[in-house]
Amino acid sequence: MKDAFSTYHPLVNFIYFAVVILFSMFLMHPVFLCISFASAFLYSLRLNGKRALKFNLLFLVPFLLVMALLNPLFNHQGVTILFYASSGNPITLEAVLYGFAAALMFVSVICWFSCYNAVMTSDKFLYLFGRVIPALSLVFSMVLRFVPRFKAQICVITRAQACMGRDLHSGNLWQRMKNGVQILSIMVTWALEHSIETATSMKSRGYGLPGRTVFSIFYPEKRDRIFLLLFFALSVFILAGFACGIVFVRYYPALGFTGFAPVPVIFYIGYLALCLLPLIIDLVEEHQWKRFVSIT
Amino acid sequence: MQYDATVTNKKTRTVLTGLLFLLAVPILLAVGVFILHDRSYYLISLLLIICSMIPFVWLFERRKPQARELVVLATLIALAVAGRAAFFMLPQVKPVIAIVILAAVCLGAESGFLVGAMTGFVSNFFFGQGPWTPWQMFCFGLIGYLAGVLVQSGWLPAKKIPLCIFGGLATFLIYGGIMDPAAVLVAQGYLSWQTVLVAYGAGVWFNLIHAVSTVVFLFLFYGPLTQKLERVKNKYGLLDG
């Protein structure tokens, strides 16, 4: 089932992901990192189900550990020396911690991107940029149209060539390579020759006349505005927290960050709310739907 | 290659984009150093990359390209993307850079840049967008732009062997040279000499395979692709009005 946030206006989707990903990259505060990672993890589960769980556990978690352990090998800043490596360089606690934080940052960014990929489908992206860069957006749309077609045609050509006794699985490496390029070569001719008719079709339907407009099937609604308002308020609040030094983090020379005093906790909650917004919306809408169904 | 009024027009445009490019970079670096105090490498580099691409996009949009040009660009981009997908089981064996270079040779530096950047962008719609997308776009675009400029200015003969050499070097030095540190930057949030060196060390084989595959693709593809583009250009009067 499609999640509720995906049905919001593309601009809302895009702004949300852009800001959240930037926040995840720059707010290196450990609590913030954890919040971002946990939310991204949960949301990717909601969007991609089992596939996401498999990917996150098999790829992201090991990566996180490796990256965390690599940093101290190259970075010797920090005051708390744990031990000296065989090369004589000090391994510091701060570097280990920073390595861990950076890895967490990276992993949550990847996780957010996997959510972005599921929500920001190509047509939404096209909508956003269709007005700003109409010609390139059209190229983009055509490419999306051509790629599946070309892939299918590559299959057709590969089969046809195999029936000429030129398959990709027999003969020596050079032979196979040549057969492969032969297939691509046929593909290129096919694609270029067939593209002409597409251009004719565009011209025939008046492409190139002055005053072209852009049509879309997305319309902003009240809930989009409310979402944006709430989202901006939270973002400004969090940024203000960092700007005023209410929340801070420092890794070198010695680790220092705001802990769990009441004032910073408010900011943590704010950030948590921000990161969980899509999931919250989803839950709320699901609840509303259930109530709606039970009433009728 | 045919030179006429449109070509000189193209030349001035190429110079203009180069200038814009040269202006944007120092300004952004200055912003990074003086305002953000060099803290946010990633953000700065991201902005840098985006700014470097804006002039191309702007100029392309401004001259309101014809349907035929759009279709040929889209076809080349889609070929590169489909080509990348066709070889997906062989990591680093990608015809993308070869196609970008040949597009630049046949259609000019600007088109080369657009084919490259768009290929980077669109192929990630199939493989998944990530923080690496802007860098990929930039690298492919830059290689296309350079190939076009070098060929147009006569520095690089549009022949098979020189292009193969250029392709191999560009893949190894530009693509590998930028993407490896970019990976470090994305993963670590900052750059240091040691990490960059390690990244280069770890990536050298991948980059080598990538470079060799580009050379092979260029070698085998140069003849067919340029011939075919020329035919379409001639038969249908493409790209000249």
Add this chain to the structure above:
Amino acid sequence: METFRIDNLSFTYPLAIRPALAGIDLAVEQGEFLLLCGFSGCGKSTLLRHLKTALAPHGQKSGQIDFNGVDLQEVGLREQSQKIGFVVQSPEEQIVTDKVWHELAFGLESLGYDQQTIRLRVAEMASFFGIQNWFHEDVATLSGGQKQLLNLASIMAMQPEVLILDEPTGQLDPIAALDFLQTVKRINRELGVTVILSEQRLEEVFPLADRVVVMDRGKMIAEGLPLEVGNQLKKQEHEMFYALPSPMQIHAAVVGDLPCPVTVREGRRWLDQICGPYTEAGEPVAATSQNLSRQEEVVTLKEVYFKYEKEQPDVIKGLNLTVRQGEFLAVVGGNGTGKSTALMLMSGLLKPYRGKVLLNGKAVASIPGKERFWQNLGVLPQDPQALFVKKTVMLDLLEVLSDQKLSEYEKELKINEVATLTEITSLLAMHPYDLSGGEQQRAALAKILLLDPRILLLDEPTKGMDARFKRIFAAILQNLQSGGVTIVLVSHDVEFCARYAERCALFFDGSAISVGEAKEFFCGNSFYTTAANRMARHRFPQAVTTEDVIKACNTTRP
């Protein structure tokens, strides 16, 4: 009022010797449904493309075209884009964007309509064409028929006054083609849009047209009501006559002065009138048991099961089929019944997950590629363009022989032989993509024949071919067959199979549900059979082709 008025239009392509159009005079009335027919290369497309400046080919032109009483040259591009809708043959290439809704809006965007107007127009068109169910889909997920409907809808969204269609059903299967043509008729009837349509398959479209124009070599050779055209062509003894709907061909060959029937229904009535009172229903022939010839089996499929992916349903279910040495077997059946998949199983490109596919007694997939496709199996793909590599047909043919250890002279000899057989000798210097569809098909066949196949597998070779090319193609096949080549042909083209195949297999739901000698096979089917048979089966159940019916008519007439 006249939508188009064409006065003495002549046109010559650059470097061409003979004009593509010579002195065309034609007026198209508003709201008319005009059918333009003729063999490929007769100038139909050239003429149609002249009716829209944006599509007009380059070359030497003389004469005048008026649109709504104004010289077409004077009509602005914007007005032309909006008022003159144009649909061409290939459904694929006309689609520009990746989403159905975006494609519908494309023309309106170009014309600069505002969001609200486009929304309304797109909604209207989606409803009219029944597109709303796939409105949000990716174009890539649509079938060929749906794509062509989408093309039509996206043109109609601009509310054109005239709709020009250049062989719009050439790439569609018969059912999708019929669907499409009915939609065009609906547009003509319910919206009053003028329709100018060119077609190759005339059986379905003749009854729809108000007027028919037949062209040959750039000239109009016949013009009039659908039922008049047959006699005009008959008088000229023109080859186009054999492309006409079967009832018309039969009518013209049988002496009598009753009006010409166009549809099967009219044909039946006419037959009853001409053959006197209806006495005795001929016994429908029951499909006799297979005539097992003593020829050895070359291809055998035994209880074959196949599916493309594990989660998907079976495409081929328990298929049993044998192909015998030297025979001509036609595989017919609807879309998605597994015909083409069966062909690929025979070629060993796909492997069944259960059952056996044997080639001369050996499992086909286990034979290495070189051995399997050299002097053994030859496969002609549905899309001949999947075979063309080089810039001339000659180089393309030489390329096939590049692996062989033959001298230049031997190669040339071999190519000449094959080129003569496939009648492409005059085309050898041309670029493969500059050939017409039928010629491409023959050039592709020539490539395959250079591999000296003993068994030829053909996938829809007659798609988009005109009647003349079909006859040439059939002659080539018969020629090959007499040389001992076994032929297996997959086709939607019932008329072609009935005329030329020896044995037919009907596919349904992944297996061959009926196999028999061609004649008995078609007599036994009541729907899946030729138009001539459908028209005359109540009287002459044995008659399958038009010739059969004509003969029966002439002998039994009182």
